[in-house]
Amino acid sequence: MKNKLFAIVGIVVLLLVAGMYVAPAVFTRTDENTTTTARTNEILNREQTPQEIEYYTCGMHPSVRASEPGKCPICGMTLTPVYKKGTMTSDSVDLTFSVSATQRQLIGVKYSAATVLPLEKTIHAVGKIDYDERKLSVVSLKIDGWIQSMYVDYTGKHIRKGEPLFSLYSPELVSAQEEYLLALSSLNDMVTNNSTPYSSPVSHQQVFERARQRLLLWNLTEGQIKALEERGKSETYVDILSPQDGVVIEKMALAGARVESGMPLYKIADLSTVWLYADIYEYELDAVKLGQEALVRISAFPNEHFRGRVAYIFPYLNSETRSVKVRMEFPNKSGKLKPEMYADAEIKTSFGNVLAIPENSLLNTGERRLVFVDKGSGMFEIRFVTTGRHGDELVEITNGLHAGERVVSHANFLIDAESRVQGVLQRLEGSAPTPVEHKH
Numbered sequence: 448m449k450n451k452l453f454a455i456v457g458i459v460v461l462l463l464v465a466g467m468y469v470a471p472a473v474f475t476r477t478d479e480n481t482t483t484t485a486r487t488n489e490i491l492n493r494e495q496t497p498q499e500i501e502y503y504t505c506g507m508h509p510s511v512r513a514s515e516p517g518k519c520p521i522c523g524m525t526l527t528p529v530y531k532k533g534t535m536t537s538d539s540v541d542l543t544f545s546v547s548a549t550q551r552q553l554i555g556v557k558y559s560a561a562t563v564l565p566l567e568k569t570i571h572a573v574g575k576i577d578y579d580e581r582k583l584s585v586v587s588l589k590i591d592g593w594i595q596s597m598y599v600d601y602t603g604k605h606i607r608k609g610e611p612l613f614s615l616y617s618p619e620l621v622s623a624q625e626e627y628l629l630a631l632s633s634l635n636d637m638v639t640n641n642s643t644p645y646s647s648p649v650s651h652q653q654v655f656e657r658a659r660q661r662l663l664l665w666n667l668t669e670g671q672i673k674a675l676e677e678r679g680k681s682e683t684y685v686d687i688l689s690p691q692d693g694v695v696i697e698k699m700a701l702a703g704a705r706v707e708s709g710m711p712l713y714k715i716a717d718l719s720t721v722w723l724y725a726d727i728y729e730y731e732l733d734a735v736k737l738g739q740e741a742l743v744r745i746s747a748f749p750n751e752h753f754r755g756r757v758a759y760i761f762p763y764l765n766s767e768t769r770s771v772k773v774r775m776e777f778p779n780k781s782g783k784l785k786p787e788m789y790a791d792a793e794i795k796t797s798f799g800n801v802l803a804i805p806e807n808s809l810l811n812t813g814e815r816r817l818v819f820v821d822k823g824s825g826m827f828e829i830r831f832v833t834t835g836r837h838g839d840e841l842v843e844i845t846n847g848l849h850a851g852e853r854v855v856s857h858a859n860f861l862i863d864a865e866s867r868v869q870g871v872l873q874r875l876e877g878s879a880p881t882p883v884e885h886k887h
Contacts, residue, residue: 500528506870527870542829543822544869546862551825557857558821559805561848566798566838568734574725574743574775576788582717584690589665589708592617595684597702599713604695609668611686612713613700620665624681627658631676693717718786721779723755725792726770733836734796735760741775742793745784753777753784757794802848803841808856809834810863818848819855819862827855827862829871 503526505511505519517526546556595614599606606612634651662672668688675682697714706712723743727735739757755777764771775792777784784790809832810817820828832847848854855862 502529503527504529504870506867524870542871543826544829544866544871545825546827546865547825550865554858554861556855556862558853559808559856561802561804561844561850561852561854563800563802563850564841566801566803566836566841566843568796568798568836568838570727570731570734570794570796572725572727572773572792572794574723574790574792576745576784576786576790577722577724578696578716578718578786579720579722579776582691582693582720584693584715585711586612586687586690586713586715587709587711588615588617588687588706590617590619591705591707592620594700594702594704594706597700598686599689599695599698600702602695602698606689606693606695606715608689608691609670610689612689613702614684614686615706616684620685621681621683623658623661623665624675627655627662627672627675628679628681630655630658689715691715691717692719716786718779718782718784721777721784721786722758723775723777723790723792725773725775726765726768727773727794728770729764732760732771734798735773735794736796739794739796741777742795743775743777743784743790745788745790747788748783751783753779798836798838798843801835801843802845802850803838803843804848804854805856806837806840806842808854808859809842810859819859819866820848821853821855827866829866830854 503513503516505522505524505526507524508519508521511519511521511526513526516528518524519526592615595616597613598611599613630651634655637651659672662675663669666687667685671685671688693715694717695713696716698712699710700706700712723741735757737757737760741755741757743753743755744751745753755775757773758776759774761772761774804818808818815831816834817829817831820830822828830847833845835843835845837843
């Protein structure tokens with residue numbers, strides 16, 4: 448009897464000792480299970496109308512699917528619900544998650560506020576300098592003849608308007624001078640004698656005017672005609688003068704050569720103004736307007752920049768490069784800008800005041816554009832946004848953010864990785880592809 452009593456007491460003592468170890472574990476597991484399911488219950492209770500859950504999955508192991516809430520059999524993470532297609536939107540799903548202060552410090556999280564400010568964009572393009580086509584001229588004759596002397600005898604020579612290029616012997620030109628002098632003499636005699644028996648004053652005046660007009664059409668200047676009148680006799684070798692200031696870029700004339708009417712002898716370019724052609728990609732065209740200021744730099748003078756303007760935008764697209772050619776015009780009094788030089792061009796434009804965030808705050812998933820909004824106390828929210836125009840370092844936000852809201856601008860890829868670990872976007876899997884946006 449006594450032995451039986453000792454045995455019963457011993458069993459009770461063992462049960463009490465075992466309870467001291469088992470009970471905390473049981474209560475701890477119960478608390479843990481309560482905590483792990485609290486977030487799921489919170490999501491399910493967000494809407495008055497219950498949402499249809501298709502299955503539960505793990506953010507780290509998407510292959511795991513379960514019909515009931517619980518833990519991932521691989522890593523032990525809490526399973527998150529996946530809703531049937533079309534039953535959830537970004538406004539009806541909790542897209543918040545937490546990142547501890549230690550993690551934020553380690554990954555170097557930085558923030559920027561959505562702000563209304565001027566959005567500016569600089570377009571960079573490589574172009575080639577070319578001649579101003581309006582200031583090109585070709586020297587050719589309207590009569591036949593022979594070149595006697597060459598005054599401009601090499602390519603690249605600078606000349607001024609009215610300077611002689613070469614002297615020409617032309618029988619037709621000599622005859623035209625003789626006819627002019629004869630008509631002038633007849634007109635003077637008529638005026639001196641006040642009448643003639645054979646012709647009227649009007650006919651003499653007409654003959655004189657026609658002779659003078661012929662010399663002008665054959666490129667003699669007013670000064671040359673006046674010198675002919677003062678000299679009183681024709682000139683065998685007539686100087687052919689330059690029609691403009693510039694540089695000889697082509698020379699076909701040779702001393703002693705026979706020339707025919709219409710034959711090009713010189714090509715002259717005025718380099719006081721030059722053009723620059725550059726290719727602008729089609730997605731940048733909205734930032735290019737006629738009359739905009741353009742800056743250009745060339746490798747020959749790296750510390751200088753030259754100012755010009757956009758003069759013309761071509762009306763067609765290059766299908767191979769998906770770009771449009773733009774012509775810019777630059778004054779070139781110094782002569783430093785030379786045709787065929789390559790140059791780096793910049794065109795700056797402003798889109799006015801818009802709501803904008805730093806470009807690196809935006810994550811582009813292909814189908815969606817999202818940012819991480821700071822909710823305070825280590826909480827972040829995934830927010831889908833609609834973007835507008837892109838500036839140099841900023842991007843316009845047309846929908847999804849309010850002015851003053853803070854977004855992650857540095858280490859957002861690591862924040863994105865943390866959100867995936869916590870399975871935030873898994874809650875939207877199977878939802879409508881276009882989320883309801885927060886409009887401001």
